[in-house]
Amino acid sequence: MDRANRGQVFDLLVNLGLDLVLTSDHEWCEYRELDGIAIHQLITGDGDDAVTTARFVWNGYRTIPSE
Numbered sequence: 252m253d254r255a256n257r258g259q260v261f262d263l264l265v266n267l268g269l270d271l272v273l274t275s276d277h278e279w280c281e282y283r284e285l286d287g288i289a290i291h292q293l294i295t296g297d298g299d300d301a302v303t304t305a306r307f308v309w310n311g312y313r314t315i316p317s318e
Contacts, residue, residue: 258282279307279314286311 252260262284264271273280280288290307306317 254282258284261285279309281309281314283311285309289317290314 257278261280261282265284265286279290288309290309291304292307294303294305295301307314308317309315
């Protein structure tokens with residue numbers, strides 16, 4: 252699937268009123284068809300077993316870091 256096809260799939264899910272959870276090592280779901288989505292990037296330390304996340308929000312136009 253190319254970027255246009257993924258956008259069409261997200262448009263279908265929005266029109267059906269469905270919520271979804273995705274996992275990916277590269278997909279941030281920044282598509283104009285989505286009017287909003289929360290993004291959590293996993294972050295690991297150097298040699299540390301701890302894992303945390305950085306939160307971002309796609310608002311339909313751009314990705315914004317969340318505090």
